[in-house]
Amino acid sequence: MLLLECPYCGVAGEETEFHGGGEAHLKRHGPESSDADFEGYLFHRENPKGVHLERWRHVNGCGKWFHAARCTRTLEVFGTYTAQCSEPPQEIRDKISAKRPGWTWREFS
Amino acid sequence: MSEPVTPLGGAVHEGAARVAEMPRRGMITLRGDLGDPAFSEAVAEVAGLALPGRGRVSAEGETRLGWMSPDELILMLPAPDVAAVLxxxxxxxxxVHHLAVEVTDAxxxxxxxxxxxxxxxSLAKLAPVDFSPAAFExxxxxxxxxxxxxxxxxxEPDGSFGVMCFRSVAEYVFKALSVSAASDGRVGMF
Structure with a gap:
């Protein structure tokens, strides 16, 4: 059971109040991009055992999308941040580093 | 003109708690930038209520102004007043960029x-929410x-609770609440 805090409502709710929206911070590659970039954008996803960044939606609540940093192994949630971030804020990175020194996820660490 | 009716015609269940459909009450959904004083002050003045903070509801007489999301409010008021308030x-x-729509019968x-x-x-059995008096005042x-x-x-100010749901699931919600509030269903949690 995940316990997530919606950064918009400030509500700490359990998993069934939210809905997972897949991997966070995907970079869109559309027309004019190379085939390899487009394939990566469409199909290549992280599947880590450990630190993971995801998108979630507060579906039975304010309805807003947000980001969550969590551990897929322990279900520990390091923090949540708004959908207006194109990368995890420093504060969230620090929280992850405190618990999982040396973590990396795609280009972030 | 046909007569507007509430979804369940004022159904009531008497159990450990009393579950009753409220008499028809006007509702207006409001969207806009709550951080913009031009929006929030105008809404507060028309509603005659202080703008509720995050996760709060303001109450005065029959009128309620509830915080739905960072850009949405719900205004409940006597049904005959809806057109004038709109x-x-x-x-x-x-x-001011905004949306105000009547949702009374929705x-x-x-x-x-x-x-x-x-x-x-009765409510805590159905929702993943902390209903303890300290957390839900x-x-x-x-x-x-x-x-x-x-x-x-x-x-509510008197300690009772209001519940709002979509009209299409009114019967489901009423039955769920009725079972949850059955007189022999106490678990002694609070």
């Missing part, structure tokens, strides 16, 4: 009242799910 909102919010409202512990217990407004459907709950 007119006043349109006037007060002229030039939502269902229930009142759960009676012994405070039984009321909180009068004036708190929370959207979540009630069993399998989305719903909003708030605590």
């Amino acid at each position: 007119d006043r909102l349109a006037g007060a919010l002229g030039g 939502r269902a409202l229930f009142a759960v009242s009676g012994e405070p512990a039984a009321v909180r217990e 009068p004036g708190t407004f929370r959207r979540s799910r009630l069993a399998q459907v989305p719903a909003a709950f708030w605590c």
